[in-house]
Amino acid sequence: MAELTVSRMDFGKFMQGLRQKAPRSSMTTAALHIEVTRQVLDRLERGSPVKLGTMHINGLLDHYEATPEERSAALSLWTEIKEQDKAAKAQGNSKGFWKAYSDQVVPNFERFLRLEKVAIGITAHQPVIVPGLLQTPDYRRAILRINETKRLSAVDLERRVELNEKRQARLGDPDFQLETYLSEAVLRNRAGAPPVMAGQLHWLAEVGARDNVRIRVIPFTAEPHAGMTMQTFTLLELPTGTSGAALPPVVYAEGAIGSVFHEHEEEVYPYRQAIDGLRAVALSENDTRDFLSQVAKEYAA
Template sequence: MRYEPAVRRRKLGAELRRQRELIGMTSREAACALGWHQSKVSRIETGSSGAKPSDVARLLDVYSVSDPELREMLGALCGAPAPDGSRKRSPGRRGWWYAYRELLPAAYLDFIRLESEASCARTLETTVVPGLLQTPAYARAVTRAALGDPPEDLVEELVRVRMARQSVLAGERPLQLCAVLDEAALRHEVGGRAVMDGQLRHLVRQGALPHVRLHVLPFSRGSHIGITGPFVIFSFARIADLDVVVLDHLTSSLHLERREDLRAYAAAFASLREKALPHEESLAYITAVADGT
């Protein structure tokens, strides 16, 4: 069975409903055009049940949606294979995370799926380096700290997952990542001095990638709107309504999809980025911290 996160089903359903309403068609009319029961259209639009890629394609045909990028994006939300050789899944293959479905909580699987299909991620981190930019040694130390005293084989499995996630930063269409880091994330000696030194220098190398932008919030900038905790905003190409905010907690994650929430977090991130150091100054700042200054 194909695994599709609930947040993606809701996003897909909302966009399909919007496309239907744009042409003035009722859900009953859409169902009749396809020989379906109206309840099937309703379940898809509310996200209460998943939709096969073929069903989504037929709905888009009925709604006269011809834009290939829009069709590809909505297809991705229901698990359709990518039509090209990009970082998205290739035909006939499940996402790499499927092999870890028994190990990872549903909320983490949701997060990975969103991350794998997003075109852009804006993230605030207040105490640790973002997972997409962690070294294996740092990720290992973070995992041990987060789980208390876990078995070593579990630690290694979770570190492998974190390293596999970083594939979104490679390929022809890599994720555009913009991260605001509180200075505390640079100063906490996670795993000891040697591990932290390697992590900071890795941050600088990753920051040199054209699709990665880092902004440090020094302690000297005082309190800021993000002091209450980290968050990630995922954005999807050409469909702003599919954006989602993810808030991480100790035992779960919260997905925010309401437009007012999205606007509030987008404004908060813009404020944080403006308050933080510019990208090049941030890389120099990280280097200085690594050098012990």
């Protein structure tokens, strides 16, 4: 349930705010006060599910010296989460769709999938390959085979393709907006055989015509821009919580051997600048579709 995750994130942000303004309080001292680990409190503030009860929440509120108004607001948000928990379990959908594939993804990526599921908008920059939300099944298989040829069984290969297809259900939500910037290198890098590449580029041209999807290519002839020195990243815009507080955007930056989340304003700002730079030099959406179709024909020749 998307609402469940948003509610948890909203509650976590609210509790984080109380902790940060509380006198003589840190995440470590707060965790010790209710006799849990720092990691548990970190998960709570990030909006991840935690095995805590109302007694623990009241203990935190005591430790933070919450006012009666703050306590009432916090417990109201907590009650909302518990009610949604019950409803989700009754409907048999208390776990995200990705849980069935948890053995196929690194732990850090599960958090990204939770954020992707509830984001109202995503801006992605990809200098090397097509991002997962836009990959065709054949292209996805080709990408997976590049590094996983010896370790990945045929069954697990198809499970990962299936997981990616489930993620792409977001593209069918008219309230969800996807903005993607692809280096021309993405079109030229032969991740798969020519028919695979042609099919992938034709799909990009097709899906890019949807009202909620914007795909723009950065040609090799583009002038220097702020996105040029950035690796792969995804900026996720999150909805407003039921408390009325806006949930801050999160950047998921990927590297060759790991990934990291950036959540503080000063960390997110350089990525905003990079996006502005990409917008300034990218081909228009119409020109991008023409270019995609042109390169797809080259592969098909």
